Amino acid sequence: MNLVDFNVSSISQGGNEILSDVQFSLPPGKSIGVIGPSGVGKSTILRVIAGFHNEYQGECKVEGIHVSPENEKKVRGKLSFLFQRSPLMEDMTLLENLELALLFVKIPKEEKKESIYEVLDRLKLSHAMRQYPDQLSGGMRRRAVLAAAILRRPKILLCDEPFTGQDPVTKDDLVQLFSLIREEYGFSMILVSHDVRETLQLCDETILLMDGKLQAKGDKEALMSGASDRARRFMELGSYV
Amino acid sequence: MFDFLINIFVGMGRFIRFIMSIMSSVVSPYLWVWQTVVQINMIGVGSLFLICIASIFIGLVFTFQMYMILNKFSGLSQLSSVVAFGIFRELSPVVTGLLIAGRVGSTVAAELSQLRQSEQVDSLLMWGISPYAYLMLPRFLAGIVCLPVLVLVFDAISIYSSWAYAVLLKGMENQIFWNPLLDGNVFFEQDVLYGLYKSMFFGGLIISVALFQGFYVKRGVSGMAQSSTKAVVYASLGILAMDYLLSQLLY
Amino acid sequence: MKKSHIVDFSVGAFFILAIAAFFFLATVTGRTANSGSEGYELSARFEDVSGLANNSVVRLSGVIIGQVEDISVLHDTYSAMVRFRIDDPGLKIPDDSTIGVYTEGILGAKYLAIIPGFSEEYVKPGQEILRTKSAVVLENLFSKILLLIGTEK
Structure with a gap:
């Protein structure tokens, strides 16, 4: 069974249609990239899957469960969201934030502690766990957000532009660390980004969205051949930065 | 015009549903108990200084005014009870409410819209934590608890500053100042407690309006600015209107 | 001192202040008898x-x-x-x-x-x-x- 089946004929926001006819599915262990220019509605796809956005027609299933307000809790239990901004509470230390993330996971306290320390260790954040989010540097902050996202060992990770806004070196470090973590934790993911290179590098299959619809699907060649002129230009400019 | 009316009704309905959601989240106390204490610290303790200063000046200016008027009618023996009556029943809850609407209402609205815009609310939802229980209820409860406390402090300090004006500055007899209060012109159960009841409503109103405006914030910085402005304006107008209704009801 | 201790301390002080103000006001103002119950x-x-x-x-x-x-x-x-x-x-x-x-x-x-x-x-x-x-x-x-x-x- 596919982890995510996304079969939506139209997504709208505030009454205006922003995307139409988007279909894809995420098999276990795979990763899908969603690329396209800013404002095309890439993030909205993730928000539909997580049940935050209800203005759409069609169906969206997570492990065979329909995403709807009644199933919200069940669906969200399987997912984790790697947010574009920082979802960490500013008035709590990193450690307290991670404890909050595990509040509703029914495992003994010792195990919680252990898994927090393990994740912090893996992401090289152990020294910063008693610091507040605003004391962390940009790269550390991104790692902290990643820690909060993978802490619950989700099957599916929804990543919303996780590396945007970092300098090239930090970004490269983050991408490498991210691939390592992914191998180790073995989650499937949907990565939303406008960075073509990074997406092609990290994902098995990529979807190109542009001008309100799905332009092409597949690997790099498929994307280049199947797309309109404007989309091809986007790909070319994006690939050789 | 018709749309405008419909919008008001829809907004009111959403607001009431919002308050209901907040109240119904009482069922998970481990989420809100400690946060409520933290919020009491923010809302109540944080406003104490402001309330102290305001109450000193309100006490002084109101006593000055009443002193002038009562002096004309040679009724100075009733000075303290007139001052206390006005302050305990009306001035203290309303002024405290307006000041807190300015200080706390705007902060809470900005906080909530910030949490909302930087996806913290979504992140709580992903972790299975209700933002109603974790973010809203603590602030709401803290507002209801803190306002009466601040009003009590306001009452006590303003009556002392009134005493300072009359006795220290104007040379009134100490006993003549205190006696009318005790002698059954101002009643603790009525005048002081009515002020406290009122202020509880004001506290709930200020915080719920601010939370509502913050939670349904529009995108962008201008959305945040709008929501905190609206929080203060609506809460202030609400306090004045509610004060009239409650005064009629409680007198 | 831990952050939570500071919060506890100031909230505690806040309520003690409230109780003090309560008793102060109760002593300086008059009392209505609880009518109906006695007398x-x-x-x-x-x-x-x-x-x-x-x-x-x-x-x-x-x-x-x-x-x-x-x-x-x-x-x-x-x-x-x-x-x-x-x-x-x-x-x-x-x-x-x-x-x-x-x-x-x-x-x-x-x-x-x-x-x-x-x-x-x-x-x-x-x-x-x-x-x-x-x-x-x-x-x-x-x-x-x-x-x-x-x-x-």
Whole structure:
């Protein structure tokens, strides 16, 4: 069974249609990239899957469960969201934030502690766990957000532009660390980004969205051949930065 | 015009549903108990200084005014009870409410819209934590608890500053100042407690309006600015209107 | 000190302050008796009770012993019927006592004052005090004075 089946004929926001006819599915262990220019509605796809956005027609299933307000809790239990901004509470230390993330996971306290320390260790954040989010540097902050996202060992990770806004070196470090973590934790993911290179590098299959619809699907060649002129230009400019 | 009316009704309905959601989240106390204490610290303790200063000046200016008027009618023996009556029943809850609407209402609205815009609310939802229980209820409860406390402090300090004006500055007899209060012109159960009841409503109103405006914030910085402005304006107008209704009801 | 300790400390101090303010206000202001639960009710009829109101106090030798509960007009004699409560059930009022409406200072609040008599019989709860003195209405007093001045000339 596919982890995510996304079969939506139209997504709208505030009454205006922003995307139409988007279909894809995420098999276990795979990763899908969603690329396209800013404002095309890439993030909205993730928000539909997580049940935050209800203005759409069609169906969206997570492990065979329909995403709807009644199933919200069940669906969200399987997912984790790697947010574009920082979802960490500013008035709590990193450690307290991670404890909050595990509040509703029914495992003994010792195990919680252990898994927090393990994740912090893996992401090289152990020294910063008693610091507040605003004391962390940009790269550390991104790692902290990643820690909060993978802490619950989700099957599916929804990543919303996780590396945007970092300098090239930090970004490269983050991408490498991210691939390592992914191998180790073995989650499937949907990565939303406008960075073509990074997406092609990290994902098995990529979807190109542009001008309100799905332009092409597949690997790099498929994307280049199947797309309109404007989309091809986007790909070319994006690939050789 | 018709749309405008419909919008008001829809907004009111959403607001009431919002308050209901907040109240119904009482069922998970481990989420809100400690946060409520933290919020009491923010809302109540944080406003104490402001309330102290305001109450000193309100006490002084109101006593000055009443002193002038009562002096004309040679009724100075009733000075303290007139001052206390006005302050305990009306001035203290309303002024405290307006000041807190300015200080706390705007902060809470900005906080909530910030949490909302930087996806913290979504992140709580992903972790299975209700933002109603974790973010809203603590602030709401803290507002209801803190306002009466601040009003009590306001009452006590303003009556002392009134005493300072009359006795220290104007040379009134100490006993003549205190006696009318005790002698059954101002009643603790009525005048002081009515002020406290009122202020509880004001506290709930200020915080719920601010939370509502913050939670349904529009995108962008201008959305945040709008929501905190609206929080203060609506809460202030609400306090004045509610004060009239409650005064009629409680007198 | 840990952050949570600081929060606990300041919130604790906040509420202690609140309790202090509560007791301060409770001691400097007057008290309404918890009506209905204790004490007993008496009544008296007056020609004029101008200025008297519900919750006006009742004094005996200057001490507050109760308050007015209800003021109404009698349909037959048009005099004012005042029901008032004595808070202390053990305090017995002789049945030849006089009750009057007095003013605190010239413009102060009106109150009822009981001047105890010498009888061995006491007014029973619900009964009426028969000897009454009406309120002194300033306007009436002035007009009387003016009249006096007028006749002397």
